[in-house]
Amino acid sequence: MRNDSEKLHDIQEAIIKIDKYSVQGKEEFFSNELIQSWILMQLQIIGEAARSMSKEIHQKYPQIPWQDIIDFRNLLVHEYFRVDLKLVWRIVEKELPELKEQISLIIE
Numbered sequence: 001m002r003n004d005s006e007k008l009h010d011i012q013e014a015i016i017k018i019d020k021y022s023v024q025g026k027e028e029f030f031s032n033e034l035i036q037s038w039i040l041m042q043l044q045i046i047g048e049a050a051r052s053m054s055k056e057i058h059q060k061y062p063q064i065p066w067q068d069i070i071d072f073r074n075l076l077v078h079e080y081f082r083v084d085l086k087l088v089w090r091i092v093e094k095e096l097p098e099l100k101e102q103i104s105l106i107i108e
Helices: 004-022 026-031 033-052 055-060 066-078 085-107
Strands: none
Touching: 004 033, 004 055, 004 085, 026 033, 026 085, 033 066, 033 085
């Protein structure tokens, strides 16, 4: 079983993987199903890591929207037909950079 530190690294690694392809831009994201699938999978990994982390970590770092991350993971996994790619891109562009910074600070 993975510990909280490993799960934080999983989140960090998934964000780096998203960055690798999202840097190609919005137009490429919307036109390339492989990039969409790749990014959605990495967002699921982020959500799964957040979901399985201890309550202590969630309480210690309340600035991270743990429940929103978990809820989005549940949408991706269980209600994938409701996934709005515009929302996904907005998360990638606006929210992941901040999450990346917060996770890096925790890991340090």
